Amino acid sequence: MAEPQPVLEMTGIVKEFPGVRALSGVDFRLFPGEIHALMGENGAGKSTLIKVLTGVHTLDGGTITLDGKPVRIGSPLQAQQAGISTVYQEVNLCPNLSVAENIFIGREPTRAGRIQWKRMRSEAAKLVDRLGLDVDVTAPLSAYPLAVQQLVAIVRSVGTGDSDGEGSGTKVLVLDEPTSSLDRDEVLELFRLMRQLRDEGVAILFVSHFLDQIYEVCDRMTVLRNGALVGEHMVRDLDQVGLIELMIGKALDQLEELHDQQLHADVGEPLLKAEGLGRTGGVAPFDLEIKKGEVVGLAGLLGSGRTELARLLFGADQPDSGKLTVGGEAVSMSAPNDAIGAGIAFCSENRKTEGLVPDLTVRENIILALQAARGWTRPIPASQRDELVAKYIAALDIRPANPEARVGQLSGGNQQKVLLARWLITQPKLLILDEPTRGIDIGAKTEIQKLVVSLSEDGMSVLYIAAELEEVLRLSHTIGVLRDRKLVAQLTNGPEITTSKILETIASGEHQ
Amino acid sequence: MSATTRTPTTPESRTTSTSARLLGDRRLPVLVTAGLFLVMYIAGLSRYQNYGFGEPQVFLNLFIDNSYLLVAAVGATFVIMSGGIDLSVGSVIGFTTMLTAWLVQDVGLPLLVVVPISLSVGAFGGFLMGYVIHNFEIQPFIVTLAGLFLFRGLCLVISKESIAISDSAVSSLAETRISLGVGDLSIGAVVALVVLGVAFYVLHYTRFGRRVYAIGGNEQSALLMGLPLGGTKIAVYTMSGFCSALAGLLFMLYIQSGDPLHAVGMELDAIAAVVIGGTLLTGGSGYVLGTLFGVLVLGLIKSIIQFEGTLSSWWTKIATGVLLCAFILVQRAMTARKAT
Incomplete structure (x- = not known):
């Protein structure tokens, strides 16, 4: 089968920042009617490539051709006019305006300069219906959760470029980490929309840190490493292990080693002891002991009180009951300064x-x-x-x-x-890490986890909070399970502890 | 939990969005201000009915006595709606009174020539400030503060003394009354109402107006949605400068003199009227009709204090301060609820 003509071709793209060569001669092509993943570690140049394509950055070298014609893209507006629309990780819409306005702003239907509100609303409703969404277009965008806002952003970008509201003027749709804040159902809804648009002939560039999602929805992928092109592959021809090797350039059994290492490590004297520490509206009173060189992981759903517990230990929130001793001495945690003085450090999730x-x-x-x-x-x-x-x-x-x-x-x-x-x-004697690996790629994740293990070997205690249970399980000596703002269980890690065991504990909310 | 936050395909989503809309209705602050105006007016009626407070002309005088403030506040509404601030309003008004008084009185130009000159000077001043704010990415607060000093200083370049106007065209225009049957409106009040109507149309029925809302809602998003940020911002400040100059002309008609110390601090009255009218200081939310009620509330406070007779006029400032504080707190509560 002969390959069709690519709708977009980027050749020899170079982008430099002061002191950094972010992209060195990257080639990239995109075919109509395909979902194409752009893969690479953080810092590999994905974001830079997208920003060059969408006119946020101007390129320092190379050419971009769209439909076989060379184009110069100097601003987001020019990119949109050329038919390249982007949906960013953070929703870039105006929450104070209605859904219909967000879809149409900048190209509202007008007659003699007067906005035709009725026509705009009915066209927005038509567009939303065609894409199978159930959204009231007259409601302000802020009335909808983030996931719906993201879908509205896609509706907007699909509608962008068509002057009469019929069909799609968008040739290239760029989705930059749209799934990072969505749950599973929301992701499925997004994928349904992506497939529908692909079948309508739109070329979609998709960036995600979740490899499973790439394999679920993408047809082709381009891998970058250190600002250079590594290769272009059909998704079905390359398995996940092969992909990760391409991305980070080395094999990845290291994570498994970490787990074994932690299971066999010894921990020392008690370092920090919390007795009946709690805060109304934060976390119910809990007892917790962290030993020298011990990694204590906190598992629990979002909002179960993981961060609140950590903030109590750090003095960022004041407890209204209980006491805290560090190294045998009682500490009054009235402000983070006291905690820093007692040798506690806190890396916040934001x-x-x-x-x-x-x-x-x-x-x-x-x-x-x-x-x-x-x-x-x-x-x-x-x-x-x-x-x-x-x-x-x-x-x-x-x-x-x-x-x-x-x-x-x-x-x-x-x-x-x-x-x-x-x-x-x-x-510090105790390092609190709140979601240290969120939103970063697999290579950096591995490095940070390795670092936690080596710090613990050197005798530093770590309180490790992560949404990914595998990480908590891999690194922790002890796993604290939180549910509904209560520390419901403390499990000593061992071969019999698995992620499903932790999930059961979260679900049942009991000591087992 | 994120799993329960959204179900776009179930019927509940529509009902939740409707209830959320009722709670967070953006028209609420305007209605509150209109209600406050009504309550104050009725209170005034019951207290001063024997002194003629109920005369329709007393009500119409609110428009006549505050025509210049309304025009200035309409300009300020655009600026604040876009997320900015304009501190130069009072100075531009003062400068316009001086410029027109000087051109009419000392230079001897006819009013028909002076009016476009004054309006262009104000608009150009606003354009310059907008240009600097956008192109050098400087805080509007600082740039318009510079404008405040600049125009106030320029007043004194024209003359250190006030200039009384004895031109017949000015005085006949100032005395012209348009009868509404129950009472009269001045030319200034009519101009102010026309400005209000135009502003309402522009904000709600033109792309430019919606861009102002969008930029005030989220400037970064507006840029990434491909909206012309620079042009819109510069236009907003140009409009504010134009409105200030027009307010200056109305003020000159009202007072019939030019004075280097006219309208000192009036930008703050304008901002107060906008905020009391329900426009968020952070931008993106509000209505120009709210600004009208904000101006009327401020005017009514003045009237009531005049009817009271024994109170010092400083009570106007005190009442304005209390109101402003209350409305800022209401705004805070509204935005806090939206965030949750």
């Missing part, structure tokens, strides 16, 4: 809003907590500071290894490492 300062450099971000611990009146000598920063950049393999790079320009996985480095530099 690295963007609660942790990193995106406009500061890697060096400044790393040094922040240490400086705070010393007090602002005693600056760290420059030579000592640079040495420390260089050490941790190397130890955590932060890329680019440039202490002057702005943190905002780093990929998600590398931002997470910077945050980790910030706390490690204070040499």
